[in-house]
Amino acid sequence: MIIMSNETLSVNEQGHLTIGGADTTDLAAQYGTPLYVYDETAVRSAVRSFKASIDENYGGRGMVCYASKAFCCKEMCRIMAEEGAGLDTVSGGEIYTALAAGFPADRIYFTSNNKFDEEIAYAIDNRIRCIVCDNIEELYRISSIAVSKGAQINVMLRLKPGVEAHTFEAVMTGQIDSKFGFAIETGEALEAARKAASLDGIKLVGVHCHIGSQIHDISPFEKAAEVMLDFIAKLRDEGIIISDLSLGGGFGIKYTDKDIPVPYGEYMKRVSAKVKECCAAHGIDVPYITIEPGRSIAAPAGITLYTVGSRKIIPGIRTYIGIDGGMPDNPRYALYKSEYTAEVANKADAPKDEIVTIAGRTCESGDLIGENMPLQHAEAGDIVAILATGAYNYSMASHYNRVPNAAVVMVKDGQSRVIVRRETWEDVARNDV
Numbered sequence: 001m002i003i004m005s006n007e008t009l010s011v012n013e014q015g016h017l018t019i020g021g022a023d024t025t026d027l028a029a030q031y032g033t034p035l036y037v038y039d040e041t042a043v044r045s046a047v048r049s050f051k052a053s054i055d056e057n058y059g060g061r062g063m064v065c066y067a068s069k070a071f072c073c074k075e076m077c078r079i080m081a082e083e084g085a086g087l088d089t090v091s092g093g094e095i096y097t098a099l100a101a102g103f104p105a106d107r108i109y110f111t112s113n114n115k116f117d118e119e120i121a122y123a124i125d126n127r128i129r130c131i132v133c134d135n136i137e138e139l140y141r142i143s144s145i146a147v148s149k150g151a152q153i154n155v156m157l158r159l160k161p162g163v164e165a166h167t168f169e170a171v172m173t174g175q176i177d178s179k180f181g182f183a184i185e186t187g188e189a190l191e192a193a194r195k196a197a198s199l200d201g202i203k204l205v206g207v208h209c210h211i212g213s214q215i216h217d218i219s220p221f222e223k224a225a226e227v228m229l230d231f232i233a234k235l236r237d238e239g240i241i242i243s244d245l246s247l248g249g250g251f252g253i254k255y256t257d258k259d260i261p262v263p264y265g266e267y268m269k270r271v272s273a274k275v276k277e278c279c280a281a282h283g284i285d286v287p288y289i290t291i292e293p294g295r296s297i298a299a300p301a302g303i304t305l306y307t308v309g310s311r312k313i314i315p316g317i318r319t320y321i322g323i324d325g326g327m328p329d330n331p332r333y334a335l336y337k338s339e340y341t342a343e344v345a346n347k348a349d350a351p352k353d354e355i356v357t358i359a360g361r362t363c364e365s366g367d368l369i370g371e372n373m374p375l376q377h378a379e380a381g382d383i384v385a386i387l388a389t390g391a392y393n394y395s396m397a398s399h400y401n402r403v404p405n406a407a408v409v410m411v412k413d414g415q416s417r418v419i420v421r422r423e424t425w426e427d428v429a430r431n432d433v
């Protein structure tokens with residue numbers, strides 16, 4: 001039985017799940033579990049397909065900025081640097097990681113809803129490409145920090161286009177009641193743009209929006225583009241010229257068979273048609289475009305491997321499969337009730353004839369990987385793979401129950417290497433006094 005029809009995952013003659021040509025049971029034996037595993041080819045080809053869509057639709061006048069919060073480590077930054085991508089960072093720690101990996105500062109954007117002075121100063125000192133400003137106090141702070149350093153920094157304004165994307169509530173960010181950005185409809189954004197255009201130390205280059213995550217529909221993106229270009233035209237009427245437009249990320253991926261992701265080429269085709277149409281209608285130049293895919297680059301390329309420790313059957317109620325990881329390495333079910341596809345990696349050719357709850361190892365009833373999950377018969381010692389865990393898993397990991405963070409392995413053409421070492425109990429207690 002073939003599980004996935006993509007090139008990343010397959011099943012070999014032993015009936016074992018493979019990723020990027022490597023047998024997952026061998027990886028589990030070699031590196032231990034829980035283990036995050038990525039297919040480098042899948043990461044690179046996702047970036048390339050987004051890049052190709054910008055080349056085709058905007059003649060290369062734009063940049064794919066990987067949203068590093070999805071999965072950030074030095075090796076991921078190196079891969080993005082090699083692919084010519086930009087980086088959309090959200091903290092001093094992510095900027096630090098990128099710079100430490102040798103990522104070019106002039107392709108780093110800094111977006112967050114509350115940037116500390118220390119982070120702003122660090123970004124300016126390191127001459128990153130652009131700060132995406134979230135609120136008016138921050139705008140003044142960016143200006144005064146830049147002025148105090150005798151510097152000037154490019155700024156984009158994070159806007160709320162007022163578009164609702166049909167996605168889980170906690171990941172909707174484009175509507176007016178959101179902690180992110182300036183609202184257009186209240187006049188707040190216009191006022192901020194006037195201010196930004198007049199403040200020293202700042203060069204207002206663009207406007208930015210990000211309407212949500214795991215979106216399976218193109219029309220909210222088209223609508224957002226339309227609202228953003230109306231706003232750019234309004235600024236033009238006031239003599240404020242905007243050269244850059246970011247339309248954020250949020251492209252949906254396939255976690256289970258229920259998800260039907262947007263083909264990314266189709267997304268760019270329709271959104272660019274909308275952008276060009278609006279620019280023509282308003283008589284403005286087509287802006288430099290940035291898009292910020294995070295999940296869609298990292299998630300499908302990664303899986304997590306666990307070892308089964310127990311099988312607990314509660315007659316007439318449910319069967320729990322206990323694994324050696326859970327919420328500390330993947331909090332998404334606890335946070336969002338996210339659904340995943342699971343496989344018994346060493347029995348991947350067997351039928352999924354059981355419906356189980358996969359239970360994490362921590363002392364928290366809500367620590368589950370999922371409920372009502374179809375799975376092959378799993379017992380102690382089996383390796384369970386959870387698919388499409390490449391985004392917002394490692395990056396959201398915690399030390400709850402003093403659990404050390406799992407290792408991350410990158411696979412390329414069947415060869416594997418550690419890119420983040422497994423933590424030890426000593427690591428967990430390292431800063432204790």
Ligand SMILES: *Cc1c(COP(=O)(O)O)cnc(C)c1O
Nearest residue numbers: 067210213249250292293294295
């Ligand atoms: C989180 C985020 C992204 C990436 O979102 P995905 O859903 O992972 O594609 C892009 N831009 C901004 C500003 C974000 O906050």
